[in-house]
Amino acid sequence: MHFISQELEDYIEQHSAPEPELLAALNKETYQKILLPRMLSGHFQGRVLSMLSKLIRPLNILEIGTYTGYAALCLCEGMQENGSLHTIDIKEELVDFQRKYFDRSPWGNQIVQHLGEAIDVIPTLDLKFDLVFIDADKENYLNYYELIVPKINRGGIILSDNVLWSGKVVEPLQPNDLSTKILLEYNQRLNNDPRVETVLLPIRDGLTVTRVL
Structure with missing residues (x-):
């Protein structure tokens, strides 16, 4: 779903930093x-993710949902020189595809x-994180959130993707639509949780920036 016109989306891309060559190749092969x-x-x-990471300068990053x-x-573009990124996914068939591009980047060993x-x-992760990106199965967003908040350093950032869910969050809820139901609860939780402060950005399918207090 496009929340703004394709013409405006094209203009935005044309007036933002260019896509790095490695990522363009990854995009194309995906x-x-x-x-x-x-x-x-x-x-x-x-x-946007790159810019936020460069502003945060995280030591340790956690990503839930790797895809490609x-x-x-x-x-990784904003990660500290001695930092690490841990990424979790359930799709075994994508592991080698991911690794091929990770190893072509400057951060393969990290x-x-x-x-x-x-x-x-x-x-099982015995680390404190400065930046977490949640982009996996929507039905578990609340569960992921509760697991990661204690593992984030004070001032750390949680980024949550797809929180507008193609606009379904403002449409009548269908009885069997568990994903939308959970996302509605998730957005409400982030907005009301005294442990954090949150802003929801209308970027693509919705991106929430949540800061741990």
């Missing part, structure tokens, strides 16, 4: 070979892939 390529963050959102690794590489359910993996 569309050529991988199912559901629209899940890719893409040029504009990728530059595009967002992970964008987040990116740790975790294969499995994020709910099981997160408690």
